[in-house]
Amino acid sequence: MYYTMDNLGSENVVRVAQMSNEAEKWEYVRQVASGFGFAGIQVSSTYYERDLGLSPVDIPRWIGESFRLTYHSGDLYHLNTPEDERHFEEVIARILRIAVRSRAEDVSLHPPLLANVALHAPDHRYDAPDYREQSKERLRSVLDKWLPRFLHEGISLSMETHVTSSVFVFEGMRDFLEFVLTFPGLGVLVDVSHNHYDGYDITGLVSSLQSNPITGLHLSDAIRGMTLGEGTHLPIGEGEIDFRTLVESFDKDTVYGALEVRGPARGISDSLAYLSA
Numbered sequence: 001m002y003y004t005m006d007n008l009g010s011e012n013v014v015r016v017a018q019m020s021n022e023a024e025k026w027e028y029v030r031q032v033a034s035g036f037g038f039a040g041i042q043v044s045s046t047y048y049e050r051d052l053g054l055s056p057v058d059i060p061r062w063i064g065e066s067f068r069l070t071y072h073s074g075d076l077y078h079l080n081t082p083e084d085e086r087h088f089e090e091v092i093a094r095i096l097r098i099a100v101r102s103r104a105e106d107v108s109l110h111p112p113l114l115a116n117v118a119l120h121a122p123d124h125r126y127d128a129p130d131y132r133e134q135s136k137e138r139l140r141s142v143l144d145k146w147l148p149r150f151l152h153e154g155i156s157l158s159m160e161t162h163v164t165s166s167v168f169v170f171e172g173m174r175d176f177l178e179f180v181l182t183f184p185g186l187g188v189l190v191d192v193s194h195n196h197y198d199g200y201d202i203t204g205l206v207s208s209l210q211s212n213p214i215t216g217l218h219l220s221d222a223i224r225g226m227t228l229g230e231g232t233h234l235p236i237g238e239g240e241i242d243f244r245t246l247v248e249s250f251d252k253d254t255v256y257g258a259l260e261v262r263g264p265a266r267g268i269s270d271s272l273a274y275l276s277a
C-alpha cells in the first residue's frame with residue numbers, strides 16, 4: 001500500500017482558504033503533501049471545492065506529474081428519477097475528462113443515497129418501497145455505459161463500501177459485494193472507518209474480496225458505540241482497528257491508502273508514523 005493525502009490537517013485548510021490565488025493554493029497543497037511524505041494525493045471534489053476553495057476541474061498537470069493522483073467524487077446523490085440518472089452521467093463524464101487530463105489513476109464514487117434520505121431537508125418525496133432496486137438498476141445502467149470508458153483510458157473506477165443501510169441503497173456488505181461482483185472490472189474502495197464502525201471485520205472483508213480488486217482504502221480509525229462524529233475518522237492507533245494486520249495484507253505499490261483523518265495535521269503525521277513503525 002502506498003499512502004495518499006486526503007485531509008490536509010485543519011490548520012492547513014485554514015491557510016489555504018485564506019489564499020486568494022488558485023495557483024498559490026495548489027502550490028501549498030503540494031508543499032503540505034511533500035511535507036508529510038505522501039506518494040500520492042487524493043483530490044476529493046467536495047473537500048477541495050467546499051473547504052479549500054479550489055476548483056477540482058482545474059487540477060494543474062504538475063500535481064499529477066509530482067504525485068500519484070486519485071480522484072474521489074465526494075458527492076452524495078440520488079438515482080431515483082431519469083433526471084437524476086442524466087445528471088449523474090453528466091457528473092461522471094466531467095470526472096472522466098478531469099481524470100484523463102490530470103492523469104489520475106483511479107476515480108471513486110459513493111453509492112447512491114436511499115431515496116428517502118434528504119440531501120436538503122426536508123425532502124421525503126421518493127419513499128416508494130422498491131426504491132433500493134430502482135436506484136441499483138439505474139446505477140447498473142450508468143456503470144454498464146461508463147465503466148468501459150474509464151478502463152479504456154487506463155483509469156480504474158471504484159465504488160466505495162458505504163453500506164449503512166439506513167443511508168445508502170445497499171442493504172449491507174453482502175448486498176454491496178453481490179452488486180460489484182456483476183461488474184468484473186469495477187474496483188472496490190474500502191472505507192475502513194465507517195465499515196468498522198458499522199460492525200464489519202475489516203481484515204476478514206479484505207481477505208474475502210477476490211473477484212473484484214481493492215483499488216484503495218480510506219484510512220482512519222474508529223470506535224464502535226460512540227456517536228458517528230466522535231467514533232469515526234480518528235487518527236490511526238487511537239481506535240479499535242488492527243492496522244498492522246491490514247497493511248501487511250497489501251503489496252507496497254499497488255493499492256492506495258488515503259488518510260481520511262480529521263482534525264489537526266499532527267493526527268496525520270502521527271498516523272503515518274504509526275503505519276510505518
Ligand SMILES: [Zn+2]
Nearest residue numbers: 160191218260
Ligand atoms: Zn471514505
